[in-house]
Amino acid sequence: MKIALAQINTKVGDLDGNTKIIIQNINAAKKMNADIVIFPELSITGYPPRDLLDFECFIDDNLKYLQKIREHARDISVIVGYIDKNPSSEGRKYFNAAALIENTRITAKYYKRLLPFYDIFDETRYFEPGKDNVIIKIKDKKLALTICEDLWNDKDYWKRAPYHINPAEEIIKLDVEGIINISASPYVLNKEKERFAVMKNIGLPVIYVNQAGGNDDLIFDGASFAMDKNGEITALCHQFREDLAADEIRPLSNIEEESVFNALCLGLSDYCRKTGFKKVVIGLSGGIDSAVTAAIAAHALGKENVLGITMPGMYSSAGSVSDSEKLSQNLGIGFKEIPIKEIFDCYIKGDKCVDLAEENLQARIRANILMIHSNRYGSLLLTTGNKSELAVGYCTLYGDMCGGLAVLSDTPKVMVYRLANYINRNREIIPRQVITKPPSAELKPDQKDQDTLPPYELLDAILKEFIEENRSIKEISKKYPGEVVRDMVKKINASEYKRRQAALGLKVTSRAFGTGRRFPVVQGYDFEN
C-alpha cells in the first residue's frame, strides 16, 4: 500500500485556494501511484480559522468545497480535514472533522475527540468533542483515524492528564494495524522530536500529516512522517515547506539555530505572500536584532525586496550608521540614511531634558519615518525587537514596537546571538562588531542595556522559568538571584500594557506573548507573596 502524505500550505479562510491545492495534490499523488493521499487537519479551512467559525456561511461554504473535492477523488482514496455541523440541538455547533473519500463517496467521517484548550488553542470555543473511534479499511488494512490532539493525552508528555479519555489507549486495544493522524501542530523549537517520542510511545504504526506554512503568529513546520510500530521513521516530509511524499525520508536539521532561522523565514515569507506584501522596510540601528531581522528578510523575501533605513540621533554611535551600511552591503539590500536630530529639535524646543519622554520620542520619530516609507511605497514595516526586551518592556510603544510583523518577538536575546553566528557561519554577513559590542538602545548618553537589565543569559533563563514554566518568584529564586528575579517579574508585569498593543509576532517557544498568553493588563497580584 502506498500512502501519500500531502503536507500542504493552506491560507486560513481561503476555501477556494485551499481546495485548489488539495485537488492538485490529489492529482500529483495519483501520478505517484498512491493508494491514498492524506491531508492535514482542517485542510479546507486552514488552521486556525478562529472566529471565522462564527459565520454560518463560512461553515456552509466549507461543506460545499468538501463536495467539490469529493468529485476529484477518483482512483485514489483521500482523507481531508473540514468542519462538520453538529446535528444535535445542544452543545457546540460544529465538529473538527476528517472525511475518508473513496471513489467520490464519503465513506467515513471522524470527529476529533480531544480538543486543545491551552496556549494558543481555543478549540473548546467552537467544537463539540467527537464520541467515537473510527476504524477505516484501506487495501484491507484496518487503520484508526484520528486528529492531532487525539494522540496527545500522553503520560510522559504531561505532568497531569488534561483529558479524561485517551483515544490512543482505546485504539491499541482495538484490532487495528495502524493509526492515521491529521494534524495542525505549530512549531516550537524541537517540537518534531516531541512528536516522534509521543507517537513512538503508542506502539503502533502511525501516519502523521501536519500542515506547513505560516498563519499569523503560528508557524506550522510540517515534518510529517510515517513511523513503524518500533518507532522507526519510514517516511519523512521536509520541515518548513510543503511536500508530498510516500516513502522518501527528507533530511531534518539537528542544528537549533538553523531550525529557528528556517521557521522565522517561513513565518515571514508566508505573512508577506498571504497578505500580498512584496517589499519590507526595516529600521537598522546597528544592533544585533535589526541585523538578524534584515538577514532573515533578505533570505525569505529576496534581497531586492528589503530596504534598511538607518536613522542616527543625538546619542547614536558612529557604528550605528557604518555597521548598518556594511550589513546592507553584505546582504545586498537597499540602504538609506535619514537623521532625526532636526525633527527632534522641532518637537522639543527650549525645555530639553534627558528624560523618558525624549528617549521615547527618538524611537517614535524613527517609527514615523519608517511608516512614511511603508505608507508611500507599500512596504511592510518589520519590527525587530526580541522576546527578552518585549518581556521586560525595554522597548518603546509607538516607537521601535511599530510594524506589521515582529519577526523576533518570541526569540530570546541569547538565541538572537546564536542566529547571528549561524547567519555568519560561512562568511561575515553581520559585521563582527554588531555581535561583539555591548547592546544599547542609544537613546541617551552612554546608555547600555545592562545598565538596567541583568546579563541576557540570566534574563533569558529567568524568562523561561516565569513565562514558559509559570514558576513563582520563590521557585525561580532557588536557581537565580532573588533580587534580580523579583525585579524582572515586576518589569514583566508592568509592561503588559505595551504587549497588548504589540505587533503580531512569530512563535518559536512553548509560550509566546500574544494569543497564547492571556494576561490581564490591570492586575494586582503580588508575585512575591
Next chain:
Amino acid sequence: MKIALAQINTKVGDLDGNTKIIIQNINAAKKMNADIVIFPELSITGYPPRDLLDFECFIDDNLKYLQKIREHARDISVIVGYIDKNPSSEGRKYFNAAALIENTRITAKYYKRLLPFYDIFDETRYFEPGKDNVIIKIKDKKLALTICEDLWNDKDYWKRAPYHINPAEEIIKLDVEGIINISASPYVLNKEKERFAVMKNIGLPVIYVNQAGGNDDLIFDGASFAMDKNGEITALCHQFREDLAADEIRPLSNIEEESVFNALCLGLSDYCRKTGFKKVVIGLSGGIDSAVTAAIAAHALGKENVLGITMPGMYSSAGSVSDSEKLSQNLGIGFKEIPIKEIFDCYIKGDKCVDLAEENLQARIRANILMIHSNRYGSLLLTTGNKSELAVGYCTLYGDMCGGLAVLSDTPKVMVYRLANYINRNREIIPRQVITKPPSAELKPDQKDQDTLPPYELLDAILKEFIEENRSIKEISKKYPGEVVRDMVKKINASEYKRRQAALGLKVTSRAFGTGRRFPVVQGYDFEN
C-alpha cells in the same frame, strides 16, 4: 431571614486588597443584622483572572486568603467565590468555586457546572466543570447554590442550547425554596433586563449577586438583585458602583445614553484607579469623539485631572481649535494648543504630496506630542476613536489609535451622538457645532468621513449585523444596499491588522473588538461567496 448582597468592586489578582474589601463588607453586613452576606463569583481573585491561573502560587495564595476570610465569618454566614483545586489526576486543574462559611467553618462547597466559552469568556481553558448541584440550608430555608452561567442555559435566551445539562431545570425539580447565584456578568447595554428575564423564567426566588467595577476592557455593572418566584424584584443594588443591600431597591435608569455614559465612566475611573493614574491627556480635534471622551473623563476623574491638547494642522478648520477651547472651558479642564505644521515640514521636505503617508503622518505627529506629555507628566493618554471607525479602519495606527485606554472603541458613532446630546441635556457642554458639523478627520483638503463611508446610521446598522450577529453579506444585503455592505465588510476585514494593535477598549455591546472577537489577521475568506 436577612440576606445582604455584597456587590463589591475587586481588582483582578489583588488577593490582599480583595480580601480586605470582603472582610469590610462582612462586618458591615453584620451591622445590618444580616443572617448571610453573599459575594460575587471569584470574589477573592477578581474576575476575570485569565492566565494568572497558570501560576500555581496564585491558586495557593487564593486558598490562604479563603482561610483568612473564614476566620472573620463569625455571627454571620458568608458565601464567597474562589478557586479550588481539582483533586483528580485528570482534567482541568481547578474549579470555579463558591464556599459557604458558617461560624468560621466551610460547610459547603459548590463548583460551577456551566463554563462559558464564547465572546470574552475562556473558562474551559482553566476550569473543570462541577458535577453536582449543592443545596444549602440558611435559617431552615433550602437554597441551591449556583455560579453565573449555571442559570443561563435558557431556551429563550439562546437560539441553540450551548450546554448539554441545565442546572436550573434540575434545581426546580428539587425541593428548594430559592436559588443563590454569584456572578461576574459584564455590562452590555440593556444586559440587566436580560438578567431579569432569564431569572424570572426559572420560576423560583433568586438571589443574584454581581460584581461592580471595571477590569481591563470589561465593565461589571452590578445591579445585583433579589427576585421572588413571580419575577418581582424585592431588592436591587446600584448599577455601576459597589453596594451592600438587603431589602433596598435602588433606582435603575431606563435611559440608554445614561447607562452607556455611566458604564464608560466606571470603566475609565477604575482603569485609572487600579493602575494608579491620576491624570489623563486627550487630543482634542474639534470633533465629537474627542469631545465626548473629554466629557466622560471630566465626569469620571474630575475636571482638574484632564488636559485637552488641540494640535491644528494644515487642513484643520478654524473650529477645530475654537470648538476645542470652548469645550475645555465648558468642562473646566486644562487646555493647550500645539500646532503641528512646523514639525510636519521637518519630516516632509520638498517631495510633498497629499497621500496616505502624509495624512497618517499628521495623526502620528499628534500622537508623539501627546505621548511626550504622557511620558513627561505621568498622564494616561486616552484614545478617542469610536467603534464604527475602528471597524472600517478609518483611523491611523500609531496616530489617533495611540493611548492606554480607548474609551469609545466599542461605542458606535450613532451612540456617540446620543451620548453628546445626553451630556448636553441640561446645558451646552459640548459646543453645538461640534455635534452638527459633518464629521471629518481633517487630514487633507475638504475631507469628510462620508466621502468614503456611508452615513453612520447605515454603517452602524451593517456593523451590528456583521460584528454582533455574524450575518453573511447575502443576509445583510436583504436589509441594506448590497454594494455598501460588501464594501464595508471588505474594509472591516482589511483593517484587522490595525485592531490587533489597538488599545484596550471598554466593551458596551454584545461583541467588542479585542478579547471577545478573535479574528485572524491574515485570512482569505471571500464573504461574498
